[in-house]
Amino acid sequence: MVTDQDTEFHNPPDADHRYAETNWFCFYIPQEKIMGIIYTVSRRGVGVQSCDVSLYGALVDNRVETLYLDAQMALPCPPSLREYTTANGLSVKAHSIRDYTVSYRGYDDTEIDFDFKGLMEPFDIHDKNHSPMAKDTVDAQHAGAGMGSGYGGHFDLTGHFKGRLKFRGVEYPIDCVETMDHSWGIRAEIFVPTMGWSHCHFGPDFAIKWINHWDPTKPVDQQQSLAHGYVMDKGEVYGLTDLKLVTHRLGSVIHAVEVTATDKRGKVWTAHGAAECGGPWVCYVASNLYVAQCRWTLNDGRVGYGLASEINSMQALTRQHGRRWMKSSGHLTV
Template identity: 35%
Template structure:
């Protein structure tokens, strides 16, 4: 269960350099085909943190085709996690686990001024009262998390993001749903696991969020094993009990996504997605990631917007591990 104190650091007394605490905050301007995010990784054992601010609006394997990239890997870690300002121009405030404020003054006339408000309780993937896929022991929970010990503690939260952004002098209003998360635990950069993270938002009455074990060495359609997820149906949060996923790839990027998801009330959700924008995201130097903004539809709904991330840790996928198809990058 996530409580108010979880907006604070969870640093253990014997903290080592592999310990990490993370925030992921994404948002969309669908009418402009813009996808933005703020990603923060706090390494208390090293006294440093990463803050990554990016915007994309097209499908490209080339990182320089992004609208804006500001990745800083060695910022000084703040004294507390509830309220802080960083040397890169970002200020963050967590009023509760469900409510955040972010302000950012970057470079080239780029700014972010957003409020994030959760639309449900934080979805703790290790709490059996919330997630029917939760495991009984901590060892089983880590193994089943989808991202190993990096998700030893982790919650997902679909939020409404509202405010304004400016990208290289051009301003945009933001009013969207996005699924964000907060994690803490050992996150080694050697032996990092492949994983997938995917969601679809059609409005506050219908959302699907999922976490996947991912093995890019297998053919498309056999790569993903469902670990955790939920649906929001008519405003009610429902944990997932089963799912299957087929991603047809062009290189590390999706071309077609087919999702089958069953919630705890045994309702089957069938979704299809195609990419609107994607990039090679490198949240860690060891881990390129196929990162996409996705357009979603169901048999009776259109206009869904969401995210697909698939991580390719280099110490795993190098040395001939991947099959030939996935090593041929396609960027239409």
């Protein structure tokens, strides 16, 4: 179980450059088809923090068509995660493990202000009372987490975002249900595990959230399997026991997602997501990551929204797809 203390840093005194602590917030304005992502990665062992503030206004396949991008990789690491301000204008305050205030002052007359109120108890992927997929040993936890040791500690939290976005001087209200997370552990910048992190929300009373393993070398309908996840039903959380997932892509671009999730009560939920906006998201320079905000239809007819995302390491991809113009001679001549 996570507590209010887990809003703070967790890194041990001997943490090196690989140890990372992350904060993720995402909001969506359906009527405008605008998605916003706010993400920080703190590496306190070497005193640096990256901060990414991105806006998407269409479904795109390259970064130049991102609506707004302020990604800075080597900012000073703050002394505390409970309340901090980054050098590029982001401020985050954790009032508790469930409630946050976030503001941002960027370029081109762009501002973000919202309060996030958790609608449930934070979901600890390593707590068996939360996740039926939780493991007993550290090695097994890392193997089953999805993000490996980068999820040495991790919680997901579905909640209500309320505030405003000002983009190039025009203001838009933020009023949506989405999911934030917080992770800590050893997370090197290369060979990031291949995985997915996604969810769908149908108002404040119901959501499905999952982390999945992903093997892109397999047929599309066999690529993905459950790591952890939950159904939030009227404020109560029920861990997932099974997940069937098919993602339709053109290259890396997510177009649609079919999900069937079974929770620990034995209830089965199916939903279809159609991507409305999204694009490449480079939170780590040596990774290939795509994010898409989907319009979801639940099997009972309810309509909602939520993020679908997938990450793969560039090292794994270049091993498979790297090109060279000339065939190797097998020896070097001087």
